[in-house]
Amino acid sequence: MNIRPEGVAGLVGNKNFRSKMESVLLSLPAFLIYSFIIIYPMVSVFYMSFFKWNGIPSSSMEFTGLRNYIAFFMDNRFYTALRNIGIFILSGFLLILPVAFFLATVIQSKLRGKRFLRTSYFFPQVISRTAIALMWYFLLYPEGGPVASLFHMIGLNTVDVNFLGSKIWAIYAITVINAWTYAGFNMLIFSAGLTSIPEEIYEAAVVDGVNPLQKLMYITVPMMKSSFQLFVINCVIGSITTFEMVYATTGGGPGSASEVFGTLLYKNAFTYNNYGYSNAIGSFLIIASFGATLILNFIFSKRDRD
């Protein structure tokens, strides 16, 4: 089809067309940058996951189809990691959520010095994860460490206090460290939610004779739905992709007791030279995170509609 010159000129002169073109052109740089730093690596991860490669550019890549995925799903460590991620998510709801919510109410109260408290609670978030791991390593040190000493002081001499060196307790110890680190960040999310609730509603409730527990259950929690939704998505995605805290404390050990998908990915790439397999784990992580976000958003939007 030939476009007549006057047709093109007419199109360019068209206000609606120009406006659309402007939108496209203005968003193009952001789209290109996004594609380059997010889409391209993701596509590359998926592509590489179908090959066997040892990480040496000059060595040949052997196409293996779905073999990396099958091997990953058949690996016992996949199920260990899955279980540990589950524990992480659960600890988010049982530890981080109540603590962060409580801290949010503290910094939203009329307490004196709440600015100091807010900074203190948020402080772990700005410390390097390696430094946190080192600090907790000494806190949990079984010979004379503060936690072990506390256990002995209260008469629990028979308890094996080597938490990070225990196949059973290591993952739980890490979730406690994780909760300590992230409670402050989630406190801010809940604090923002609390701020958005108009004071008049509470005042009206007081007039109606509502007690504090009823205020919490029937006003605060329902009106903070979006904060809770944000927390849930953060908690689930953060747990699925967790890496640095586990790596810095136990490295996934002892054995593979505290392994998570992130540590498996890292080890397969940088210790075992299984880059294809490692990319299969990476692909799984991308799909799992994306899938979890979709499912959670679907559940939340369905609830909103209902």
Added chain:
Amino acid sequence: MVKKRNAVGFLMAMAMVLSLFSGCSGNNSGAGGSSQASAGGQNQAGNEKVAVRILTRYSNPDNVREKYFIDRVAKFKSENPDIDLQDISVSDENSRDTKFKTSVASGNPIEVFNFLGYAANIDYVKNGVVADLDPLFKEDPEWTKNYKKSLFSPVDYSAYGIEGIYGIPTTPYGVCTFYNKAIFDKLGIQIPETWEQIEAAAPKLIEKGITPMAFGAKDNYRGGHFLTALSMKVYGADLKDRLISGEEKWNGKDTVSLISYMKKLYDEGVFGKNNLAYTADGELAKLESGEAAICFSGSWNIATINGFSNAKDIVCKGFPYFEAHQENKDMWMGGPDDFLAISSKPGDADYDATVKVLKYFSSQDYWQGLYEVQKGSGTYPVSFGEVIPADTLTNGFNEYYNSAVNMIGEIEQYDKMAALMDVVRTNMQTIFSGSKAQEIGDVIQGEVDNYLASNK
């Protein structure tokens, strides 16, 4: 007016897109330039510095040997202003591996690096990451004339059909045992040299609140070293050969019996408690403080132990043997380890500078300096004209080391499965968190089977 605003908006949008593209193209050339520079330094202008990176495991200034390396890097820089030597060394083995592997995978391998050799690293040789040094050795025979020739075997891949020598040895070692003699004297116990004697002495030491043998299992290599050293005292090199050929399985009777013995020692309290809470450095600290009576370690720690406040109380002997296996008393874990290698090839812009760095850190002058700094203690890849009278620990070590009739590196190093070393070490670690010997053997063999299945 509105028309004019729209036109300006359109033009701005166009300009933004165009600037992005031109930025990209500018970046491309820039990135290429920087990549070339970091890849060892294109000496574009005659007076421009050539960048050469060096990656070793020497970054801890508290360690005598590492401090010496750091000082020599500074000296090299002052003597060679035309070479921008970038020391990216890191003491931690895993971090070092990650740095090296990342540089290789990104197509920009570090120019001078410490290479571990053996079959486990054959892929790097086969795929041309590591340069053949043999032509350089032939070109400059003076350079290596004092090196002990037997130390080159782990970087000689002729058995695999690859000609050449792919590294120069830096750290010959022997796994040995240090004893806090003062503790044994105080308790009136003779220093035990066999496992039977150690097991007999253990209850007396434990009764006094002393750990018989410190074992810092937080460093997972400790378990790997122990297994190999123990296997040499029971089976000589035979078990290693059988495991590598596949004749013996990792969950086979002989291997499991060794792991069981380790487990037995742990259960008897020979290794003390909370082993997963401390590292190899912790072992030395316990030996110095008297918390532990024995520390199985290696010759690389002799200089550090000489710096102990109670160094005169420490004696060095070979790794304990079994009275029931006297024939293997002089079988050792040890030999060459850590080679210095290069990735640059003749014709590369940074080749001459890289070779200069390599030669500097493996020269006779370099070793002579270290020999003097360490006052003759420790082990060296070269022989010296004038022998410095060594300290008691070195003499003790040499007495045993020189009697070695066979010496091997860690068993997993001889296997082509690159992951095997970590698999074995990580699983040996679980002895200290309650795993059974058979379980450990089964997990390791499972990994080996998976590897073999995927590499058919």
